[in-house]
Amino acid sequence: MQALRSFFMCLFFLFSLLRISAATALGTITPSGYIRDGETLVSVGGSYELGFFSPGKSKSRYLGIWYTDSTDAVVWVANRETPLGDSSGLLKLTEQGVLVLLVNSSNKIVWSSNSSRIAGNPVLQLLDSGNLVVQDGNETNSDNFLWQSFDYLCDTLLPEMKIGWDLVTGLERYLSSWKSTEDPAPGEFSVRIDYRGLPQTFVMKRAKKVGRGGSWNGLHLTGFSSGQPNPISRIEFVWNKDEVYYQFRLLNRSVFQRLVLSPLGVSQRFTWEYQTHSWEFASTLHEDRCESYALCGAYTICKINNSPICVCLKGFVPKSPQDWNSGNWSDGCIRMTPLACSHGDGFLTYNGVKLPDTSSSWYDKSMSLEQCKGLCLGNCSCTAYTNLDVREGGTGCLLWFDNIIDIREFTLGQDLYIRMAAAELGISYRFPFFPHRSIYTIRLNSLPELSFQNFLALEKTWL
Ligand SMILES: *[C@@H]1O[C@H](CO)[C@@H](O)[C@H](O)[C@H]1NC(C)=O
Ligand SMILES: *[C@@H]1O[C@H](CO)[C@@H](O)[C@H](O)[C@H]1NC(C)=O
Ligand SMILES: *[C@@H]1O[C@H](CO)[C@@H](O)[C@H](O)[C@H]1NC(C)=O
Ligand SMILES: *[C@@H]1O[C@H](CO)[C@@H](O)[C@H](O)[C@H]1NC(C)=O
Ligand SMILES: *[C@@H]1O[C@H](CO)[C@@H](O)[C@H](O)[C@H]1NC(C)=O
Ligand SMILES: *[C@@H]1O[C@H](CO)[C@@H](O)[C@H](O)[C@H]1NC(C)=O
Numbered sequence: 001m002q003a004l005r006s007f008f009m010c011l012f013f014l015f016s017l018l019r020i021s022a023a024t025a026l027g028t029i030t031p032s033g034y035i036r037d038g039e040t041l042v043s044v045g046g047s048y049e050l051g052f053f054s055p056g057k058s059k060s061r062y063l064g065i066w067y068t069d070s071t072d073a074v075v076w077v078a079n080r081e082t083p084l085g086d087s088s089g090l091l092k093l094t095e096q097g098v099l100v101l102l103v104n105s106s107n108k109i110v111w112s113s114n115s116s117r118i119a120g121n122p123v124l125q126l127l128d129s130g131n132l133v134v135q136d137g138n139e140t141n142s143d144n145f146l147w148q149s150f151d152y153l154c155d156t157l158l159p160e161m162k163i164g165w166d167l168v169t170g171l172e173r174y175l176s177s178w179k180s181t182e183d184p185a186p187g188e189f190s191v192r193i194d195y196r197g198l199p200q201t202f203v204m205k206r207a208k209k210v211g212r213g214g215s216w217n218g219l220h221l222t223g224f225s226s227g228q229p230n231p232i233s234r235i236e237f238v239w240n241k242d243e244v245y246y247q248f249r250l251l252n253r254s255v256f257q258r259l260v261l262s263p264l265g266v267s268q269r270f271t272w273e274y275q276t277h278s279w280e281f282a283s284t285l286h287e288d289r290c291e292s293y294a295l296c297g298a299y300t301i302c303k304i305n306n307s308p309i310c311v312c313l314k315g316f317v318p319k320s321p322q323d324w325n326s327g328n329w330s331d332g333c334i335r336m337t338p339l340a341c342s343h344g345d346g347f348l349t350y351n352g353v354k355l356p357d358t359s360s361s362w363y364d365k366s367m368s369l370e371q372c373k374g375l376c377l378g379n380c381s382c383t384a385y386t387n388l389d390v391r392e393g394g395t396g397c398l399l400w401f402d403n404i405i406d407i408r409e410f411t412l413g414q415d416l417y418i419r420m421a422a423a424e425l426g427i428s429y430r431f432p433f434f435p436h437r438s439i440y441t442i443r444l445n446s447l448p449e450l451s452f453q454n455f456l457a458l459e460k461t462w463l
Contacts, residue, residue: 029123048065056181061086062077074184080185081186082110090102097146099113163192177263189261192204214358215355217388232252234248268281288304289309300333347373349416355386356404363399382400
C-alpha cells in the first residue's frame with residue numbers, strides 16, 4: 001500500500017515537473033527566430049510540442065506536433081509528403097507571415113504555409129489546443145489568423161478541431177490517414193463531410209465511399225453505433241449557411257481524448273490515462289459488415305444478426321436473383337407493385353433503423369411529421385420521409401427521392417416511413433380452405449367486415 005502510494009506520489013511529482021518545465025519554455029517565434037532539429041516550441045499551457053521527429057524506424061525527419069506527455073502521439077505533420085533526409089531542417093517565419101521549412105545548407109524550401117493576407121507583425125504560436133497559428137501581432141480572434149494548422153488536418157482529430165466545410169471560402173477540412181505507421185504521407189482513407197442534400201459524414205477509400213457516419217438528428221450522427229452516453233466528450237454538429245462541420249469537445253478537463261484515422265481506415269478513439277500515463281484505446285467506430293457503405297444495394301436493410309445479412313424491404317424482391325443468392329447484393333431490390341403515385345399510396349413504418357443516405361434528400365427544419373407525410377405523398381418521386389430532428393418528440397421534415405440506400409437495423413435508430421403502393425400495405429392471411437391460393441392480400445381497413453361471404457366477393461374483385 002505504502003509502495004503504491006509512493007509510486008503515485010512519484011508519478012505526480014514527475015508530472016508536475018513536466019508541466020513546469022514545459023510552461024517555462026518559449027511559446028512564440030517571430031521572423032527573427034527559428035526552430036532547428038532538436039529544438040521544440042511548447043504551447044503556453046504545456047500540452048503540445050512542435051518539433052522534428054522520425055516516425056517508427058524511419059530515418060526521415062518531419063516537422064510535427066505531438067502531445068507533450070506522449071511524444072509518440074503525433075497529432076499533426078507539416079511536410080507529410082516531403083520528408084527531410086537529415087537533421088538540417090529549419091523552420092522560419094517570413095516577414096510576410098509565411099511559415100517555411102527549409103534545408104539549412106541549401107536553403108531549399110521543402111514545405112511552406114500560405115496566407116491570403118500580408119501580415120504587419122507576424123507571430124507564430126502553438127496554442128494549448130494543439131493549433132499552430134500565425135497571428136498578426138496580438139490578434140487572437142481565430143477568424144483573423146493568417147494561417148492555422150487546424151485548417152489542414154492530418155490523421156488526428158483533436159477537441160475543437162473541425163471536420164467539414166467553410167462554405168464562404170470553400171475550404172474543406174478533412175481527416176486523412178497516414179500511408180503507414182512510418183509514413184505520414186496521405187494514405188488511402190479520409191473522413192469528410194458531403195453537404196449535398198442533408199450533410200453526412202463519410203469514410204472514403206480514395207474517391208470511393210466505404211462507410212457512412214450519417215446525418216445529424218439533433219442528438220447524434222444517425223450511424224454512430226456506440227450508443228453509450230460518452231461522459232468524456234460531446235459531439236457537435238454545426239450547420240448553417242456559412243459552414244457545416246462536426247467537432248467534439250471535452251466535458252471533463254482532467255481527461256483528454258483524440259480520434260485517429262488509422263492507415264487501414266479505422267477510426268479509433270484514444271483516452272489519455274493520467275494515472276497510468278498511457279493511452280487507453282476507447283473505441284473503434286468502423287465495426288461490422290453492415291457498416292460497409294451500400295453493401296446491400298437499394299431498398300434493402302442490413303441486419304447484422306441475420307444470415308444472409310442483406311434483406312429486401314417488405315414488398316421488394318431482389319433485382320438480380322442470381323447475384324443476390326450468390327451473395328452479391330449490390331443490385332439491391334425492386335418493388336413488387338409499382339407506386340400508383342397520386343391515388344392511394346401509403347407508408348410502411350420501419351422502427352429503429354440507421355436512416356438511408358441523404359445526399360439527395362430535401363429537408364425543412366420547422367414542418368411537422370404530418371405535413372411532411374403530405375408533402376411526400378404529393379410528389380411522385382418522394383419515396384420516404386421522417387423527422388429531421390429527434391429531440392422533443394421529433395421535429396422537422398426529411399424527404400428522400402428515388403433510391404433508398406444504406407439502411408441498417410440499429411437499436412438507437414430512428415423511425416422511417418417508406419412509400420408503398422396501397423396493395424402492398426395489407427396483411428398476408430393464410431386461408432387453409434383454399435390451399436391452391438394460400439396467400440391473399442387484404443387491405444387492413446377491410447378486415448372488420450371479413451367474413452367468408454365477403455372473402456369470396458373479395459376474391460372475385462381482386463384476383
Ligand atoms: C546552418 O548551417 C551552417 C553551416 O553548417 C551553420 O553554421 C549554421 O549554424 C546553421 N544554421 C542554423 C540556424 O542552424
Ligand atoms: C493554400 O495552399 C493550399 C494547398 O496547397 C491551397 O489549396 C489553397 O488554395 C492555398 N490558399 C491560399 C489562400 O493561397
Ligand atoms: C501586444 O500588446 C501589448 C500591450 O497591449 C504590447 O505592449 C505589445 O507590443 C503587443 N505585441 C505585439 C506583438 O503587437
Ligand atoms: C473527471 O474525471 C475524473 C477522472 O476520471 C473524475 O475523477 C471526475 O469525477 C470527473 N469529473 C466530472 C465532473 O465528471
Ligand atoms: C456484383 O454484381 C455487379 C452487377 O451485376 C457487378 O458489377 C459486380 O462486379 C459484382 N461484384 C462482385 C464482387 O462480383
Ligand atoms: C418533386 O421533388 C423533386 C425533388 O425535390 C422536384 O425536383 C420536383 O419538382 C417535385 N415535383 C413536384 C411535382 O413537386
